[in-house]
Amino acid sequence: MTSNRPYLLRAIYDWISDNNLTPYMLVDATRNGVRVPTHVIKNGQVVLNLAMRAVANLDLGNEWISFQARFSGVSHSIQIPIPAVLALYAQENGQGMMFPADEDGGDPPSNAPPSAPEPSTDGDKPKRGGSHLRVVK
Numbered sequence: 332m333t334s335n336r337p338y339l340l341r342a343i344y345d346w347i348s349d350n351n352l353t354p355y356m357l358v359d360a361t362r363n364g365v366r367v368p369t370h371v372i373k374n375g376q377v378v379l380n381l382a383m384r385a386v387a388n389l390d391l392g393n394e395w396i397s398f399q400a401r402f403s404g405v406s407h408s409i410q411i412p413i414p415a416v417l418a419l420y421a422q423e424n425g426q427g428m429m430f431p432a433d434e435d436g437g438d439p440p441s442n443a444p445p446s447a448p449e450p451s452t453d454g455d456k457p458k459r460g461g462s463h464l465r466v467v468k
Contacts, residue, residue: 336413336430337393343419343428344381344391352421354381356396359432362415368402376417379409 347354356379358365360372371377379400381389386398386409396411420427 333393334413336416337391339428339430340396340413340416340419341391347419347421347427348383350421352423352426354427355379355420355422356381356411356416357418357420358411359415359417362412364410364412365415366408366410368405368407371402379411380422381419 344354358367358377358379359375360367360377361375365377367377367379380386381398383389386400389398390396392413394413396409396413396416398409399406400409401407416430417432418427418429420429
């Protein structure tokens with residue numbers, strides 16, 4: 332069977348957005364295929380704001396998540412292989428879902444999304460404090 336992760340990501344994203352909250356995605360930036368500006372990576376991870384006001388051309392595909400976003404006023408094409416997503420949660424209350432890190436750190440999916448021109452979008456990634464996520468045993 333195929334991974335259920337992309338389906339869960341789309342469902343959680345819709346749920347967060349439908350409740351007028353801000354979807355944030357935690358990504359393992361050390362994974363092969365992750366394409367984000369290096370200056371936003373902290374401790375091998377990056378938190379990305381996926382709100383419609385913060386990104387353009389969002390594509391939550393089965394193997395890749397891709398979109399355009401602005402960092403420090405500069406537009407970037409962002410590409411995240413689905414296995415690199417560690418969590419998707421609402422910034423305001425921390426509700427969402429964490430995903431296990433896949434044991435196979437393998438290569439990114441072979442059908443990489445095409446690079447698109449980088450249109451300008453409104454709004455930079457908002458500043459935020461520490462993560463609202465916590466480990467539950």
